[in-house]
Amino acid sequence: MPGLIDTLPGARRVEAHRPWPRVVVGEEGWQFTARQLVDGQATLLGLWGEAGAVHMAILAAPTNEIAVVTCECPGGEFPSVSALHPPAMRLERAIASLYGLQPIGLPDTRPWLDHGCWDVTHPLGERGAGPSERMPYAFLLAEGDGLHQIPVGPVHAGIIEPGHFRFTANGETVVRLEQRLGYVHKGIESLMAGATLEKAAQLAGRTSGDSTVAYALAFAHAVEAALEVTVPPRAIYLRALMAELERLANHFGDIGAICNDASFSLMHAQCSILRERVLRAANSCFGHRLMMDRIVPGGVADGIFLHGSADIQMLLAEIRRIFPALIELYDNTASLQDRTVTTGIVQPSLVRQFGAGGYVGRASGRAFDARRAPGYAPYDQLTFDVPVFEGGDVNARVWVRIREVEQSLSLIDQIVDRLPDGPMRTGIDMAGAKGEGLGLVEAFRGDVLAWVRIDGGHIARCHLRDASWFQWPLLEAAIEGNIVADFPLCNKSFNCSYSGHDL
């Protein structure tokens, strides 16, 4: 990134970090980068730690170039980014929980992922024996006449993941929502450290089950970049085919579920049928309904897509037969529109500040899509639009999904038409392998970032950042001033991942 990196004070470039550069800076350079985020010159893509250092991935605003900036902190401290740039807040609280590194100036020092239930403190840094002190979580205050609190979770009323929501309401109107997450923290990063390539790929694919294809792809991109592996063209196209099928399945599920939360069950029933048809086609072509473990570093798994694309073409025909009527139904049902239009508005300025991706960003005017920029194969050879809406409400987030379904159908047409023959996988020799790599992939809910360091033939370090990190905080903003009864609708229109966030 000429502009930004060259101007960083005291930057030292790290060898063998691909495809984008990594530089080590001192505290001055670190704070300079944070100010670039504040000024909107760059967007925060990720912020993670390791023993003795913190890393920040950024996306430069005009050029969409990416860089990783590292601040070494031998004293166990680093200047807080969120002191200047609030979107980094939960990431820094997580770094403090996991690594014991202290962000100096961090405005909110409550632990984030550590609930005082582990047998260690700072499990990824200098481990302390025994659990951290278990204190009641001090929720933020809301004061005023007639306010009451509604605690919800971690066990919710539906078939969904666990998390705690603390509502403060004035009658029906939500005055403040605060989330507390971390309940499904499984310690994925610690399991990654020292793992074989095979086990690490499986773990990546189980970070958030609904995005298993995207995670496996992001992880594979990072490994392939680190070790300079060239993936065969057929595998590249099959990966994109799986990624688009995953997007279709999730968007159908979401569109139906959002309507269901407005008590419009007909859409839910119809969309569930379409989702099931996508999963069945995935199963017949790739041998797994969610396509878990089908993307592996170097290519795709053996023994998939043996029977050609007939099932895919039948699927596309069926969706094209059914879906237009459902769009019309959504668009012309006044009682449904009454619930979704102007509900849960996210301001475009917040979306830009947080760098929120996926339908949350694109429903509020932020056109970022990792398939387009920085872009990756085969999307550079395919034609597609990135639908963007301005309304920022539940309705806009539904329409982004509807238009993306149409784009995915067209993309699958193109992929099937051009699917090259040839090998499915490039072998990776891990003996003595060494390098660092970064991958950024567009999952159905937004961009997933994967960073790996490979050393001595195994995964030394791997960090995975879900799109939800920059979407969850915006849900708190979206619900403000709405009625409590519209929360399920807003929440479903975000459909953030708990597991992907909690790791």
Added chain:
Amino acid sequence: MMRKILFEGLVRSPLTEAPPESADAALAELAKKVDRAAHRRLGRSLSIREVDAGSCNGCELEIHALNNAFYDLERFGFRFVASPRHADVLLVTGPVTKNMREALQRTHNATPDPKWVVAVGDCAVDGGLFAGSYAVAGGVSDVVPVDLHIRGCPPSPIQLLAGLLALLEPSATA
């Protein structure tokens, strides 16, 4: 448009899958554990409370699919309910994370007896891929007593159905 879609649903043949046979492994596991008195009490209509105790959400997707037109879980007498107070069955997924252990125990305590616990997915057996992590307590049976395991990563809706139908089996023959 709505009327048209509803009408088409009436004239088209249903999408519903034929019920699968109860899973043999599930029947064998249940035969050892479940007492017949409980079966007689609960009968053939079971309310299920789903609890994600740490899963990657893959199992949740397939449990959701049980409600779609193809699997139509309710035709067998099963129903998902919002509160453990209303439940006969806890359907628990995930390796149990340490951060969720207490919530799972409390949910179990809030469910009236007689009750069954069904552990869903490979992680729910012994922690699966996540076993050994500082943040994982283990499989579901490490935290609450389990009556039935349904394996798979994630189990398909048909596998889930076959396992759940086994819960109804002994009461039918009792």
